Amino acid sequence: MTHHIKPDEISDIIKNRLSDNLNNTIKEEEIGTVLQVGDGIARVYGLDNIKSGEIVLFNYGLKGVAFNLEEDNVGVILLGNCDNIREGDIVKRGYKMASIPVGEGLLGRVIDTLGNPIDNKGPIKGFLIDLPIERNAPGIIYRQPINEPLQTGIKSIDSMIPIGKGQRELIIGDRKTGKTTIAIDTIINQRQFFETDNPTYCIYVACGQKQSSIAQTVKILEDHDAMKYTIVVVASASDASPMQFYAPFSGTTIGEYFRDIGKNAIIVYDDLSKQANAYREVSLLLKRPPSREAYPGDVFYLHARLLERSAKLNSDINIIKDMNDVPENLSKMVKGGGSLTALPIIETQLGDVSAYIPTNVISITDGQIFLDTTLFNLGIKPAVNVNISVSRVGSNAQIKSMKQVSSTLKLDQAQYKELESFSKFSSDIDIITKNILDKGARNIEILKQDKHCPMPVEYQVAVIYCGVHGLLNDIKVSLVKMFEEDLIKILRQDYVLINHIVNHKMDVDSQNKIKNIVVSILKNNKYFNK
Helix, strand or coil: CCCCCCHHHHHHHHHHHHHHHHHCCCCCCCEEEEEEEECCEEEEEECCCCCCCEEEECHHHCEEEEEEECCCCEEEEECCCCCCCCCCCEEEEEEEECEEEECHHHCCCEEECCCCECCCCCCCCCCCEEEECCCCCCCHHHECCCCCECCCCCHHHHHHCCCECCCECEEEECCCCCHHHHHHHHHHHCHHHHCCCCCEEEEEEEECCCHHHHHHHHHHHHHCCCHHHEEEEEECCCCCHHHHHHHHHHHHHHHHHHHHECCEEEEEEECHHHHHHHHHHHHHHCCCCECHHHCECCHHHHHHHHHCCCCEECCCHHHHCCCCCCCCCCHHHCECCCEEEEEEEEECCCCCCCCHHHHHHHHHCCEEEEECHHHHHCCCCCCECCCCCEECCHHHHCCHHHHHHCCCHHHHHHHHHHHHHHHCCCCCCCHHHHHHHHHHHHHHHHHCCCCCCCCCHHHHHHHHHHHHCCCCCCECHHHHHHHHHHHHHHHCCCHHHHHHHHHCCCCHHHHHHHHHHHHHHCCCHHHECC
8 A cells, every 4th residue: 555645744854854954063173183203202283272281182092192382283292102193194182181090999900101900900990080190289278287107117217217198208329229118118018007097098100110120019019918008000111201201190190189088198109210211201302402411491390290299288178178279070079188198219320319300309309218329238228328318307207105215316326327437446445435336236237127027116116215225235236136026026915015105105114114025035145245
């Protein structure tokens, strides 16, 4: 049976088609053309309205960041392999600033600069939000003074160069002096706080390192059950310079997320020397004018704007809710009292701390831990040179008992060093000098520590008390380590004493308890000089 279409049906069909076409919105895109590409950068013609730091979209899903805005082209640094990009390829504006997904879902994972997982554990699960990798640091009104200790578990640091939550403490020294070990031990030491109400999350940024070294570091963290509260951001030596340049910024964005929601976080930059080298390479390729040591003139600003983002935030929510430069998608989650502590690492050449990048970062940070090759070769590990290491926060970042016990330790060791060199030329030493030398030699032994064996602060206080008060002067230097082990075994049973050391100053009772424990240990003749 034939169906005849009525004229009014035809008019309805035409009207519907017309209305469908009218509903189509016009999508406007700003596009450009690749003029030149190579060595991780591209010059693009067009994109007249692009902003510095904005994402640029290439073929095959490759992303770049607008870096140089010139009169007739845009210098773009490429975040990935540029082998498939050709001259004449079409490029699109991304209409958003470079960003990375952050959140608790990243804990325990190894990611690249862009937040992609590279640990073969599948896609990242859990809560994530996109945050820009470049942000302005919080203003002074949104910060508060640093007064909460960050326990590293390393005796020489917690006693003489204390670090507080929100501080920026530089770890500086020649290669192979134990810089990474200090940072890794600090991360491992946070395990004791992970199950508490106040955990400290850790971000380790591996910048410009060999992949084998990074794999070894991740293995150490896994073996010590530290990956559950740690995120590793990797831009290895084989990655393009832009990836190495941006990796510390990506790590900082992750740390800022925890800081802004009221949590504590530590970020380790290992190391910023290699980031500066990557920045120099990118800048020279884009023909930015070179300055001292061929670094661009704004290399100080590179590290300053990165490290200024570490802070202890004001705990007053009425103040912090108005904090500057908070992304809109994070604003409802902001809480006060959070902190981001930075441990940047800088590698020196032959101990030269007066080179360009080391002096820059020393002047930006709140103190430095200097590791000495000579001490390292003498077997004094960690090889911290106490004379030129400093914490500009100081005893504000110590618990009361540690502040009380270690107040003279740095001075004692400086005096010991001076007298030690003097005593080599003299056979006749008076009793006061002998006591200083005996105490100093044993304190050096006390401050030695095996790697990846951080010590809880309460045991540190007890051990350092024994050294500072000369209770070990009669013990063989080679047996100080054994004494320390025996002391800690007994202390583990005395919960009252341990609790008092953690929460209060050392009163007379606590001091007498420790002296009595020392006397009981020293009844064993193995400790005395024959």
